[in-house]
Amino acid sequence: MKRALCTLLFLATNVFAAEGKWTPQQVLELDPAWLKKQGLELAPSRLWDPQRGTGLLAGTINVGGCSGGFISADGLFITNHHCLFSILQEHATPQNDIITNGYLARTREQELRGKTMRLTMPKRFVDVTKDVLAAVPPNASDLDRYHAIDRKVNAIVAECEKQPNARCKVAIHDGGVQYVLQETSELADVRLVYAPPRSVGEYGGEIDNWMWPRHTGDFAIGRAYLDGKPFKPEFFFPISAKGIKPNDFVMVLGYPGITYRSLTANEMSERRDFYFQSRRDVYAEWLRLMEETTKGNPEGRLAVADWEKTLANRQKNADGQLVGFARGHLLEKQQAADDAVLAWAKTKSPDAVAAYDGLTKLAEEKKRTFAHDFLLEHVQRTQASLSPTGPKALLWGVTVARAAIERPKADGDRDAMYMQRNVARVRDSLEREQKSWFAATDKAILRSWLEHSQKLPADQRIAAADAIAPNLDAILTQTKIFDLAERMKMFDETEEQLRARHDPLVDAGFALDRELREMNERRERWEGTVLRLRPVWRRAVIAHAGKPVAPDANSTLRVSFAHVKGYQPRDGVWYTPQTTLAGVLEKDTGEEPFNAPKAILAAAARAGNTPVAFLADADTTGGNSGSPTVNGRGELVGVNFDRVWENVANDFGYNPEVGRNINVDVRYLLWILADVEHADALLRELGVRP
Numbered sequence: 247m248k249r250a251l252c253t254l255l256f257l258a259t260n261v262f263a264a265e266g267k268w269t270p271q272q273v274l275e276l277d278p279a280w281l282k283k284q285g286l287e288l289a290p291s292r293l294w295d296p297q298r299g300t301g302l303l304a305g306t307i308n309v310g311g312c313s314g315g316f317i318s319a320d321g322l323f324i325t326n327h328h329c330l331f332s333i334l335q336e337h338a339t340p341q342n343d344i345i346t347n348g349y350l351a352r353t354r355e356q357e358l359r360g361k362t363m364r365l366t367m368p369k370r371f372v373d374v375t376k377d378v379l380a381a382v383p384p385n386a387s388d389l390d391r392y393h394a395i396d397r398k399v400n401a402i403v404a405e406c407e408k409q410p411n412a413r414c415k416v417a418i419h420d421g422g423v424q425y426v427l428q429e430t431s432e433l434a435d436v437r438l439v440y441a442p443p444r445s446v447g448e449y450g451g452e453i454d455n456w457m458w459p460r461h462t463g464d465f466a467i468g469r470a471y472l473d474g475k476p477f478k479p480e481f482f483f484p485i486s487a488k489g490i491k492p493n494d495f496v497m498v499l500g501y502p503g504i505t506y507r508s509l510t511a512n513e514m515s516e517r518r519d520f521y522f523q524s525r526r527d528v529y530a531e532w533l534r535l536m537e538e539t540t541k542g543n544p545e546g547r548l549a550v551a552d553w554e555k556t557l558a559n560r561q562k563n564a565d566g567q568l569v570g571f572a573r574g575h576l577l578e579k580q581q582a583a584d585d586a587v588l589a590w591a592k593t594k595s596p597d598a599v600a601a602y603d604g605l606t607k608l609a610e611e612k613k614r615t616f617a618h619d620f621l622l623e624h625v626q627r628t629q630a631s632l633s634p635t636g637p638k639a640l641l642w643g644v645t646v647a648r649a650a651i652e653r654p655k656a657d658g659d660r661d662a663m664y665m666q667r668n669v670a671r672v673r674d675s676l677e678r679e680q681k682s683w684f685a686a687t688d689k690a691i692l693r694s695w696l697e698h699s700q701k702l703p704a705d706q707r708i709a710a711a712d713a714i715a716p717n718l719d720a721i722l723t724q725t726k727i728f729d730l731a732e733r734m735k736m737f738d739e740t741e742e743q744l745r746a747r748h749d750p751l752v753d754a755g756f757a758l759d760r761e762l763r764e765m766n767e768r769r770e771r772w773e774g775t776v777l778r779l780r781p782v783w784r785r786a787v788i789a790h791a792g793k794p795v796a797p798d799a800n801s802t803l804r805v806s807f808a809h810v811k812g813y814q815p816r817d818g819v820w821y822t823p824q825t826t827l828a829g830v831l832e833k834d835t836g837e838e839p840f841n842a843p844k845a846i847l848a849a850a851a852r853a854g855n856t857p858v859a860f861l862a863d864a865d866t867t868g869g870n871s872g873s874p875t876v877n878g879r880g881e882l883v884g885v886n887f888d889r890v891w892e893n894v895a896n897d898f899g900y901n902p903e904v905g906r907n908i909n910v911d912v913r914y915l916l917w918i919l920a921d922v923e924h925a926d927a928l929l930r931e932l933g934v935r936p
Contacts, residue, residue, distance in 0.1 A: 264806070264807065264809070264900070264905060265865050265900040265905075266807075266900075267502050267505075267799050267804035267805070267806055267865055267867075268796050268804060268805050268806070269426075269797070269802065269803070269804060270296075270303055270803060271296065272794070273294060274294060274296065275794075278290055284807060284809075285495020285809070285877075285878040286878045287878040288302070288878070288879065288880055296370075296371070299369050299370030299371075300368075300369070300480060300481070301481070303481075304367055304368050304369070304479075304480065304481050305479060305481040305482050305483055306367075306500060306874060307323060308365060308366045308367075308501045308801075309363070309365045309436075309468070310329065310332070310362075310364060310365070311329075311869065312326060312329035312501075312869070313325065313499070313870055313872045313873040313874070313886075314365065314468075314874070315482070315483050315499065315873075315874030316470075316481065316482035317467075317484075317485060317874075317882060318482055318931050318932060318933075319478060319482060320478065320931065321469045321470040321476040321478065321479065322467060322482075322931060322932070323365070323469070323470060324466070324872070324915075325465075325466060325468065325872030325885070326464045326465060326872040326887045327442065327446075327447030327463070327465055327466045328447070328871065328887075329466065329872045330360070330466040330468055331345075331441075331555065332360060332363065332552055333358055333363060333436075333437075333438040333468075334349065334438070335548065335681060336358075336360060337349075337438075338548055339548075340544050340545060344441075345548065346443065348441050348442045348443035348446070348447075349438060349440065349441050350439075350440050350925055351437075351440065352925070353927075354469075354476070357437035357438060357469055358437055359435065359437045359438075360436050360437070360438065361677070361678055362674040362675055362678045363436040364433070364671070365432070365436055366413050366432045367431050368429075368430055368803050369412075369429045369430055369431055370429045371426050371427065372426065372427040373424065373426055374426065374427045377398065377425075378395055379425075381394050381395065382394045388771050388774030388775040388777075388778060389767070389771040389774050391774040391778060392771065392773050392777065393770070393774075395774075395777060396770075397658065399425070400658050403415060403416060403427075403667075407667060409429075411431050411432055411433070411472075412430070412431065412432070413431070413432035414427060414428065414429050416428070417800050417801075418800065419798075419800065420508055420797045420798065421776055421777065421784060422780055423780075423781045423784050423785065423797070426802070428802055428803075433471070435470065435471035436468055436469075436471075437469050438466065439467045439468055439469050439928070440467040440919070440923075441466040441467075442463050442465070442466075443843050445838070445839075445842055445843055446462075446463040446843065446846060447463055447464055447465070447466070448464075448839065449461055449462045449463060449830065449839065450462055451839025452562060452839070453839055453840075455558070455562050456562055456563070456566055456888060456894060458821050458861065458890045458906070459859075460888070460908050461825055461830045461833060461858050461859065462859065462887070462910065463858070463910055463914055464885070464887035464910050465887075465910050465914075483874050483881060484880075484881050484933060485881065485912060485932050486877055486879075486881035486882060487912075489857060489883055489913045490877065490884070491810065492811070492823050493809055493810060494809065494883075495807070495808075495809055495878050496809065496810060496862050496877060496884070496909075497805055497806065497864075497875070497876050498805070498806045498808060498866055498873050498874075498875050498907060498909075499805055499873055499874050499875075499876065500803075500804065500866075500869065500873030500886065501801050501803060501869050501873075502799035502801070502804055502867045502868070502870045503799060503800075503801050503868040503869030504798070504799055504800065504869075505896075506897050506898050507798055507898060507899060507900075508780065508798045509580075509898075510580070510584055510783070511581035511584050512605070514576065514577055514580055514898060515577060515609070516609050516612055516613055517567075518568065518571050518577065519613075520613060520616040520620075522564040522567045525560055525561065525563075526564040526565050528620075529560055529561035529635075530561055531694055532557055532635075532691050533558055533561060535687065535690040535691055536550050536554050536687055536690075536691075538690070539684070539686040539687040539690050540686070540687060545684070546687065549681065549683060549684035549687070550682065552682055553635065553682055557635055566891055567897070569894070569895075570893075570895020570898075573892065573895075574901055576898050580899070584602065586790070587787050587790045590786070594786070594790075595782075595785075595789070597782050598782055598783050598786035600782075601779040604778075604779045605780065608772060608775050608779075611772070612772065615765075615768070617702055617706065618765075619769075621698055621699055621711075622708065622758070622761060622765050624637075624641075625637070625640040625641050625644050625695075626648070626762050627641070627645060627648075627663050627672060627675070628662075629662055629663055632663075632675055633675055636691070637692035638679060638683050638688050639688055639692050639725075639727070639728075639751055640751075640754065640755070640758060641679075642679075642727050642728075642751070642755075643751040643753075643755025643756075644755045644758050644762065645672065645737070646676075646736040646737050646739075646744060646752060647744065647752060647755035647756040648759055649737055650740055650741040650743075650744050651741055672737075673734075673737060676733060676734065677730065677734060680730045689722060692718070695711075696714060696718065699711035699712070699715075700712070708758075709757065709761065710754055710757035710758045710760075711758075713757065720750070721751060721754070724749070725751040726747075726749055727751045727752060736752065799867055799869065806865045806866060807864075808863045808864035808907070809862060810824075810860055810861065811823055812861060813861070813890070813904055814903070815890070815904065823862075824911075825858045825860075826854060826855050826856060826857055826858055827856045828855065829858065830846070830847075830850055830858060831847065831854065843922075845922050846918070846922060849921045849922050853917060853921065856917045857913045858910070858911055858914045859884075859908055859909060859910050860884060860909050861890070861906045861908060861909075862875070862906065863902065863906055863907075864886070865896070866886060866889060866896075866907040867889075867896065867897050868897075870886050870907070871886070871887055871888075872887070873885070873886040874886075875909045883911070884909035884910055884912050885912070885915075886908070886909050887908060887909065888907070888908040889907050890904065890907075893906055893907075916932075916934060919932075920935075
């Protein structure tokens with residue numbers, strides 16, 4: 247049976263070589279001969295040994311929602327500039343603007359610690375599907391199904407986390423086909439070692455975001471510590487100073503966030519017509535308000551920098567998704583695929599037809615409350631969104647109210663974000679966010695949020711918002727929640743103590759919390775429906791395909807196999823797969839976002855052929871930011887940081903013609919460290935200088 251599966255995998259992946267974000271377990275099932283032919287020079291067992299729970303893939307880390315990879319025996323790791331941006335913002339001041347100027351720690355004592363930054367590394371994966379499903383009572387309602395699974399998952403995670411420094415989660419594959427316990431080790435002491443100037447790390451800004459050709463040095467180096475000493479990883483990726491060339495084999499390793507290829511056509515239409523449309527329009531408005539309220543104010547610009555960066559990226563992504571849906575006819579293709587499976591299932595799996603109909607009805611139900619839920623979800627913390635992008639005035643009110651309500655409960659009965667394992671993270675965020683709060687901006691975005699809430703249909707109105715809107719100026723004047731010391735006191739107070747304050751934003755937090763709980767209960771029921779129906783439908787899809795299908799991304803460790811390739815974005819145009827410093831010089835105007843530092847320009851005049859970025863046909867998505875891109879020997883050749891514009895809608899379906907990810911070439915990093923920064927000690931630690 248195993249040999250047959252390997253043969254099937256070989257045949258399938260030989261045709262769809264670049265498609266698929268494969269789990270470590272699936273990689274071990276791939277035909278070694280095929281992998282060798284593609285360019286892998288290591289035995290697959292070197293990538294992951296399930297018995298030991300380790301391997302080269304263990305050098306791949308999760309860095310605060312981004313990916314990264316260890317690159318030295320003393321805990322150095324590499325990720326994207328924007329993934330360590332929060333540490334820059336935490337330590338930047340108008341007098342020492344390290345966001346603009348960059349930062350290099352020439353000694354370990356100079357490394358800058360990030361208060362809320364965490365990283366985790368993989369340890370082992372265990373299939374717990376039988377245990378989870380056995381916890382669901384017979385004939386359970388969908389809401390009861392969700393809660394039964396949630397309680398079992400929490401129990402499994404709690405038992406796993408009894409180990410020192412363990413951080414665990416149960417990942418759900420294909421909507422419930424498989425449940426996998428992912429055990430990781432967490433390191434809470436993360437320090438910034440090097441970040442280039444902003445005009446390198448963000449060269450091209452939003453104009454070049456998601457575009458090719460690209461000349462952005464989106465990289466940064468940090469160091470992980472354990473017990474005050476540099477962490478010693480068992481595996482790390484040596485630097486390949488030789489780099490890559492066109493058609494070379496590469497692997498992109500990381501923690502891709504969420505993809506939607508398992509959705510039905512009707513579910514995809516909800517994402518297209520509601521989710522991405524709202525993100526594009528609302529975030530564009532908020533970005534405009536950020537610019538207007540911070541214009542000419544350096545302190546304000548620093549404060550909102552991280553928030554603005556996140557919104558801009560998501561807004562442009564949403565725009566690209568909408569364009570990609572149309573360009574790739576994704577909805578039409580998915581409907582055709584659904585119809586083919588439905589025709590097959592009528593005789594082979596009648597239950598799958600009923601499951602499909604149920605998922606279709608659920609999608610229609612979600613559409614009816616989407617606008618209401620979209621606004622509310624921006625003011626509550628979840629494990630998927632520890633620091634949501636809505637107005638902090640409401641987020642902070644909800645946070646302290648929710649903490650007070652959840653604290654008296656048994657730990658296993660709490661909202662997951664306020665369980666004991668997460669309380670320190672929430673507390674750190676509540677403190678850290680003061681650095682990114684600017685009163686004028688937050689007020690403007692709060693007013694915008696309220697205006698959108700006033701446009702909701704009568705049966706979808708947010709009562710708490712209706713109460714705030716006419717009294718906004720008085721509320722903002724009377725509240726003490728913007729005072730950091732007071733807010734931190736609030737976080738530790740009981741519900742009775744908080745209510746006795748009669749603070750208007752805290753009161754608003756309690757009112758919003760009631761509506762959030764109603765929304766979350768509705769979403770939990772929906773999730774229970776999905777957990778009942780999706781596995782039935784997905785088993786039919788996989789059986790009909792007659793070949794392995796990589797599960798949707800869900801922020802767990804994955805591997806994508808690829809080759810360095812250019813592409814044709816439109817008729818008559820061919821993009822080569824590599825860019826060089828010559829392109830940096832050509833684009834430079836001396837003004838943002840094409841204002842390369844003078845030191846870069848001076849050194850580049852002598853090294854115009856130095857590689858800057860390259861394309862590959864890897865199957866990536868959000869969360870792959872910072873993914874180490876390695877060659878067939880497991881050596882670092884680049885760092886993934888983006889996808890091309892034509893590939894943004896890749897989350898819904900892989901297109902080999904335009905499926906390209908963008909990587910900063912490691913040779914650009916080495917050149918900057920050597921010729922611009924003269925970072926000799928760092929280069930020696932990286933093993934590229936004696």
